[in-house]
Amino acid sequence: MTAYLDVDVRPILRAGGEPFSAIMAALERLEQGQGVRLYAPFKPVPLFAVMADKGFAHSANAMEGGEWEVLFTPAAAKPAQVAALSNGFNFGAWPEPRVKLDNRDLEPPEPMVRILAAADKLEPGETLSALLRREPVFLFPQLERRGFRWLGGFASDGATYELTVRAPS
Amino acid sequence: MIGGNISRWTMTYFAAALTWLLAALALMAAGIGHPATDVAAPDTLVLVHVICVGWLSTAMCGALFQFVPVLLAKPLFSERLALPALGLLTAGLIALLAGFMALGGRLPSAPWLLPLGAVLLVAGFGLVIVDLGLTAWLRPTGPARFVLVGLASLCTTVTFGAVFAFALAGWAGPVGDAVLARGIPLHATAGLGGWLTLTAMGVSYRLLSMFMLAPDVEDRQSRQTLAAGGLAVAAAVGGGAFAIGLGMGLNAVFSVAALLGLTCAALYGRDVAGVFRSRKRHHLELNMRMAMLSFASLAGTAVLGVALVSMGTLPLHLGAFAFLTVFGWLSGLVLAKLYKIVAFLTWLETYGPVMGRAATPRVQDLAAEQRATKWFAIYYLAVWAGTLALLAGEPSAFRIAAAAMTVGVIGIIHEIIRIRRLEDVAPPLRLPAGSVAPHLLFAKT
Numbered sequence: 001m002t003a004y005l006d007v008d009v010r011p012i013l014r015a016g017g018e019p020f021s022a023i024m025a026a027l028e029r030l031e032q033g034q035g036v037r038l039y040a041p042f043k044p045v046p047l048f049a050v051m052a053d054k055g056f057a058h059s060a061n062a063m064e065g066g067e068w069e070v071l072f073t074p075a076a077a078k079p080a081q082v083a084a085l086s087n088g089f090n091f092g093a094w095p096e097p098r099v100k101l102d103n104r105d106l107e108p109p110e111p112m113v114r115i116l117a118a119a120d121k122l123e124p125g126e127t128l129s130a131l132l133r134r135e136p137v138f139l140f141p142q143l144e145r146r147g148f149r150w151l152g153g154f155a156s157d158g159a160t161y162e163l164t165v166r167a168p169s
Numbered sequence: 170m171i172g173g174n175i176s177r178w179t180m181t182y183f184a185a186a187l188t189w190l191l192a193a194l195a196l197m198a199a200g201i202g203h204p205a206t207d208v209a210a211p212d213t214l215v216l217v218h219v220i221c222v223g224w225l226s227t228a229m230c231g232a233l234f235q236f237v238p239v240l241l242a243k244p245l246f247s248e249r250l251a252l253p254a255l256g257l258l259t260a261g262l263i264a265l266l267a268g269f270m271a272l273g274g275r276l277p278s279a280p281w282l283l284p285l286g287a288v289l290l291v292a293g294f295g296l297v298i299v300d301l302g303l304t305a306w307l308r309p310t311g312p313a314r315f316v317l318v319g320l321a322s323l324c325t326t327v328t329f330g331a332v333f334a335f336a337l338a339g340w341a342g343p344v345g346d347a348v349l350a351r352g353i354p355l356h357a358t359a360g361l362g363g364w365l366t367l368t369a370m371g372v373s374y375r376l377l378s379m380f381m382l383a384p385d386v387e388d389r390q391s392r393q394t395l396a397a398g399g400l401a402v403a404a405a406v407g408g409g410a411f412a413i414g415l416g417m418g419l420n421a422v423f424s425v426a427a428l429l430g431l432t433c434a435a436l437y438g439r440d441v442a443g444v445f446r447s448r449k450r451h452h453l454e455l456n457m458r459m460a461m462l463s464f465a466s467l468a469g470t471a472v473l474g475v476a477l478v479s480m481g482t483l484p485l486h487l488g489a490f491a492f493l494t495v496f497g498w499l500s501g502l503v504l505a506k507l508y509k510i511v512a513f514l515t516w517l518e519t520y521g522p523v524m525g526r527a528a529t530p531r532v533q534d535l536a537a538e539q540r541a542t543k544w545f546a547i548y549y550l551a552v553w554a555g556t557l558a559l560l561a562g563e564p565s566a567f568r569i570a571a572a573a574m575t576v577g578v579i580g581i582i583h584e585i586i587r588i589r590r591l592e593d594v595a596p597p598l599r600l601p602a603g604s605v606a607p608h609l610l611f612a613k614t
Binding site for chain 1: 449517
């Protein structure tokens with residue numbers, strides 16, 4: 001039976017903070033074979049790829065109020081059983097990205113131009129994901145001004161920045 | 170909000186800085202200050218402070234207000250301090266210059282001018298240091314450490330300068346007089362080495378890797394470079410102050426500082442070469458090619474320093490050494506980066522709001538690199554010729570070089586104004602619906 005370390009990023013996100021570093025810090029505290037039980041106010045889709053790189057499988061479970069419980073289990077261990085989706089009630093969940101951009105080898109500011117162009121075509125509530133070489137600090141104010149929300153952080157290789165952008169619903 | 174907003178007053182800082190640069194070049198072309206007069210003469214003091222405070226420090230502060238939040242991905246501690254700081258710095262510099270001119274008999278004697286200038290400059294730099302220092306202190310990573318050490322050096326420089334100003338007015342007592350008599354090399358090292366050079370290095374790391382698509386310089390490496398540079402400044406200033414206190418000579422202290430300084434320059438060269446090697450963008454833009462000439466000038470400064478010391482002629486040629494440091498390395502780098510930064514910020518300000526919704530030009534479409542190249546070439550050739558003229562003791566040749574530098578800088582400023590006014594953008598793309606033309610002197614957003 002896998003043991004799980006609880007990480008609740010809901011207060012961080014509610015305060016407008018950036019949860020990625022808290023999650024990465026938790027990973028460093030894990031013992032051999034231990035997994036992470038993450039609580040988030042939305043389905044943290046971009047995190048799944050990051051954690052897969054680090055050797056964790058995920059299983060996500062929508063809770064009441066649109067919040068999510070996600071179990072990250074070391075790939076070698078047997079995933080614990082999680083309750084199935086309770087009732088399909090997923091207000092606030094971030095859907096799988098409709099568009100995936102790999103902007104890693106584009107010359108700046110092309111990555112930003114393409115993300116804004118693609119974001120403008122999203123339907124309300126839809127998301128897009130993008131891979132970048134660095135934190136797009138000049139993009140954030142533009143996204144914010146247009147009412148988009150975003151979640152991003154460096155992947156485990158430290159060289160790829162994974163960004164998910166969600167259109168206002 | 171995460172840093173990355175456009176700093177409202179950065180263009181104002183740049184405009185003020187470039188105005189002071191033109192003033193400095195006019196003084197040099199007119200033959201006012203060194204080499205026509207002694208390095209320590211009042212006219213030279215006017216010239217040196219127009220260059221170091223008016224041009225370099227003002228440009229650096231403007232760039233830092235924009236890029237410290239970007240380096241840290243944190244908002245500036247306060248957006249509201251930038252403009253009052255610029256006002257205080259400008260007023261303080263004018264009072265200081267008037268004080269020097271009174272000292273040299275060009276204005277009626279007014280001993281209070283220098284202390285007044287010092288107080289205003291302390292207040293202006295104080296606002297800059299508090300604003301940027303508190304911002305960087307909250308997340309002191311990578312290049313931000315350079316900025317912190319640079320700001321600490323700025324504190325030291327300004328403190329020495331204020332003591333000098335009060336001592337020159339006769340208001341600082343015997344201790345002030347002793348500091349004034351021997352402390353000038355400390356003031357200059359902290360200012361040129363600690364504040365301007367280390368800060369320029371720190372900011373350049375991020376700008377180089379950002380504009381060339383290279384991974385950031387490893388923290389471990391940049392830390393070594395900073396340690397060598399920080400120790401060099403600390404050895405010169407701390408050791409120098411100690412030696413002055415004991416009434417000893419400064420030679421031993423400055424030998425140690427020079428060795429550390431050389432180490433810092435060599436490590437910086439290694440870091441920059443690494444960025445160039447690992448870059449993904451193979452075509453080098455104008456600002457990068459010109460920055461390379463500035464790095465070459467830094468290397469030239471190191472070689473010149475070693476040569477002059479080994480021949481025992483550094484005191485004689487201090488002017489040439491300082492000139493190459495200030496105009497080849499620092500001013501060259503700042504001009505090359507200004508050219509790119511103004512284009513980038515203007516592009517972001519004008520087209521950011523409509524990006525993805527309308528066709529917009531690329532950043533490079535705002536600049537006419539081919540036309541600008543010749544102005545930069547004239548500038549650098551004139552700087553190197555000016556250095557040789559100083560070494561050869563040819564004041565007239567130096568004035569011709571200064572005039573040529575003025576031509577180059579006027580050309581560069583003209584290009585920067587054209588960028589800001591979007592004059593090189595093809596009309597159909599210039600102002601798509603929803604975009605607003607930028608103001609020349611400040612950002613509207």
